[in-house]
Amino acid sequence: MSNGADIKPTDLRGILKYVPRFQGQTFVISCDGIIVADENFANILTDIAVLRSLGIKIVIVHGIGHQIEELSRIRSIPITDSQGTGVADAATLDLAIRASSRVTHLVIEGLTQNGLKAALTNAVRAVPLGIIKGVDHQFTGRVDRVDKEFLAQLIGSQVIPVVNPIGFDRDGRPLRINSDLLAAELAEALNATKIIYLTPHEGLEINGKLQHQIAAAALRAVLESKPDSINEPMRSTAAHAVKAVETGTPRIHLLDGRLLDGLLNEIFSNEGVGTLIHGNEYQQIRQATKRDVRAIYNLTRQAVKREELLYRTQAAIEKNVEQFYVFEIDENIIACVSLQVYPDRQKLAELGSLYVMPFYHHRGVGKKMVEYAGMMARERGATAVVALSTQAFSFFTSVCGFEEAEKDVLPESRLKTYEESGRNSKVLTKKL
Ligand SMILES: CC(C)(COP(=O)(O)OP(=O)(O)OC[C@H]1O[C@@H](n2cnc3c(N)ncnc32)[C@H](O)[C@@H]1OP(=O)(O)O)[C@@H](O)C(=O)NCCC(=O)NCCS
Incomplete structure (x- = not known):
């Protein structure tokens, strides 16, 4: 949990x-x-x-x-x-x-x-x-x-x-x-x-x-x-x-x-x-810090079990903790998303680890996290975001305005890990 x-x-x-x-x-x-x-x-x-x-x-x-x-x-x-x-x-x-x-x-x-x-x-x-x-x-x-x-x-x-x-x-x-x-x-x-x-x-x-x-x-x-x-x-x-x-x-x-x-x-x-x-409301979203690593790990564990999200160890989250944004309600983290801007294609940012605690579903938190990550990506010079999803692709397309794309929009290094994972996720993109 x-x-x-x-x-x-x-x-x-x-x-x-x-x-x-x-x-x-x-x-x-x-x-x-x-x-x-x-x-x-x-x-x-x-x-x-x-x-x-x-x-x-x-x-x-x-x-x-x-x-x-x-x-x-x-x-x-x-x-x-x-x-x-x-x-x-x-x-x-x-x-x-x-x-x-x-x-x-x-x-x-x-x-x-x-x-x-x-x-x-x-x-x-x-x-x-x-x-x-x-x-x-x-x-x-x-x-x-x-x-x-x-x-x-x-x-x-x-x-x-x-x-x-x-x-x-x-x-x-x-x-x-x-x-x-x-x-x-x-x-x-x-x-x-x-x-x-x-x-x-x-x-x-x-x-x-x-x-x-x-x-x-x-x-x-x-x-x-x-x-x-x-x-x-x-x-x-x-x-x-x-x-x-x-x-x-x-x-x-x-x-x-x-x-x-x-x-x-x-x-x-x-x-x-x-x-x-x-x-x-936006004051509730902030960049994660080392103190949040355990909370992010625990938060996403259930989704990993259901194969909605890719497994990340606590050490892996900690290494890139600055890529995470968290949504806090009353000092509790109830949602997270990660954002990575690719160095080999500066203009593309990948949005990942999107998770909202079930208790808070259907209240616009997921959409707000995606919008916020998009805003951050744009601030960092990205012109498009990409998300890989196995079970929530229609959330990205119907709710957040993403479109399905071919996997080769991914930068080469990312395409390699995508193929290796065998998850066969859908690739979704949105211009910023
Ligand atoms: C997908 C997810 C982030 C949505 O969060 P949320 O805060 O409930 O989303 P919002 O309130 O902004 O939007 C809700 C709408 O999204 C759509 N939606 C939510 N989850 C969906 C899913 N798994 N598939 C398709 N559409 C979905 C519904 O249309 C819903 O509308 P409704 O409230 O009228 O029923 C959340 O369900 C979640 O954390 N799921 C598990 C992890 C996951 O799949 N992450 C995505 C990995 S890339």
Whole structure:
């Protein structure tokens, strides 16, 4: 199998290989109020303890919408808003503070049970949202400033900061803040590499279809042109996720917090279980380095077995590793392609070792890899690319615009190895 997909995420060995990648990074984990109340929350906190032990810096934010609604029902006190986005009147703010105390307590209690130090902070200064379209939002606020130094000091002392959705203004007056927004603001201030929104939903659905990954730009386009294709309350989380990517947080995960092992699976496997919202698509393709050799070898092993790809030893991959380009999703390599520009016919480049992990098939990754390799070939002076394929030739012709050609388009030295291999691959070319 591919790198990591065959290893159970909870397997220590599987996890340890990620240590150098994630060490020292900051993850903001935002727990919906429903998730804090869910029986799986204890497991989430254990997972957070695993992340901490791997040197990942964690900040926890929590929501309170569910608890405000519950309190409102139990005490028969009507509320004007439960999500921190609408108008919060004095009674709503009062319930929000009570709900927040309860939820923060549960979070800190659970962290304590996992041997983790934690502290509730007042690191967020808020300002009132004010009057919008003529409506005074009263005690609803937005983030004015995050005290980064304070949070960094806590993290540096192995303390997990817990930030609740009640900020304070300059004069110390409390204001209710939406927790999705809070997570995005904290991630920006702390240069976090991820926000993980733990929600009571499988992930982001567009027109009822679960999205495993989507570029922030594409999601913004959906939110602007067809907002109804995303159900509330995920629409608001999605909007905050887009904002977070645009303000510099590279990856946002929307994950079902009720799933056992969901958090570890999402972070430590190639096949995430929720939705990943990420930045620019081509930024995901990069030239391979020596560190990627093993991952490329493992990735292509299955295709070699099925004779879709030619066998290459790890040493052979390492020798020419600069010929490989890899497609990374959330620091996992999920596709590769190699490109060789022939010295004897400078104008022809061969594209090989094209492989996309089955989980990511039919999402345009293969096409993107071929296009990218073509772009690189052109940059290096090639005027045409050639690909040899035994089982995917119609992918090259129908999807990527290649044409079938005679084998003698190959340079002499390559023709010789082609004949010797006995694979009888089809020869496909495309002018650049
Ligand atoms: C071929 C391969 C790279 C395509 O990757 P992908 O990311 O799924 O491709 P895209 O999403 O860009 O394009 C998908 C389209 O390609 C076509 N396609 C995919 N695999 C194909 C194959 N083996 N043969 C013919 N057409 C194929 C289909 O028309 C598909 O359309 P659909 O999504 O509407 O069904 C991938 O299937 C793979 O890694 N296969 C195993 C290794 C291999 O054969 N490599 C090529 C060696 S030269």
